[in-house]
Amino acid sequence: NAGVMQNPRHLVRRRGQEARLRCSPVKGHSHVYWYRQLPEEGLKFMVYLQKENIIDESGMPKERFSAEFPKEGPSILRIQQVVRGDSAAYFCASSPRDTGGLRNQPQHFGDGTRLSIL
Amino acid sequence: AQTVTQSQPEMSVQEAETVTLSCTYDTSESDYYLFWYKQPPSRQMILVIRQEAYKQQNATENRFSVNFQKAAKSFSLKISDSQLGDAAMYFCAYTSPYGGSQGNLIFGKGTKLSVKP
Secondary structure, eight states: OOOOEEEOSEEEEOTTOOEEEEEEOSTTOOEEEEEEEOTTSOEEEEEEEETTEEEEOTTSOSSSEEEEOOSSSOEEEEEOSOOGGGOEEEEEEEESOSSSSGGGSOOEEOOOEEEEEO | OOEEEOOOSEEEEETTSOEEEOOEEEOSOSSOEEEEEEEOTTOOOEEEEEEETTOOSOOEETTEEEEEETTTTEEEEEEOSOOGGGOEEEEEEEEOSSTTTTTOOEEOOOEEEEEEO
C-alpha cells in the first residue's frame, strides 16, 4: 500500500538549467497538491491539480514554473531556468477527491525533493 | 484569508515530561480540519494528529493529544512522556473543503522542539 512517492529525493542543478520533479499519488487518488518549503519556513501551497486539469495555481510563480498531471503517469513540477532562490524542498500530497470529509483531505505527504541550485 | 500562527519558535522539554505547543488560526469557515505535523531532521512531513472542527471531543493519538478550543480558534498540541525521538519541528496546519483554500493546507511557521535527556 504505497503512499505518495516523489523522485528524485535530491536534485542538483546549475543556474539556468531545468528541474523536473515527479510525484506519484496514492493509488486511486486523482488530486495532487504541490508545496514548497524554503529554509527555516513552513510549507507554502503552490498548485492543485486534478487529472489533466489545473484547479488552482494561485501559489505558483507566474514565470518559469509549470505543473501537469497527465491522464497516465506522475504529476510533474517543472522549473525552467532555475535560480538560486529556487533552492528548497518541494513536497507533494494527494487526495481521492475534492469533497468534504476528513479522509478526503490531502494530508499525507511524499518524502519531498530537495532541490539545490549551484 | 485564513492564517495559522505558531507563537513559539522554539520549545524545550525534559525527557519524560509534558510539553504543550501552541497554535492559533483565523477563519470565517465553520467546517474545517486541523493537523499537527512533525518534521524531523530527515525533513519528512509526518502526520501526528488531526481534528475535525465539528467534533467537540479532542483528538488523541497515544502520547499526543490536542486541546481544541473552537471559539478561541486555538489548537494546541500536548506531548506526554516526551522521548528523545520527539525532537523535531512541529507544524500546525489548517484546511477547509470550502472557500478559496479548498483542501489546500495552510501552515504555521513551526515550533522547534528540543528534548533534553
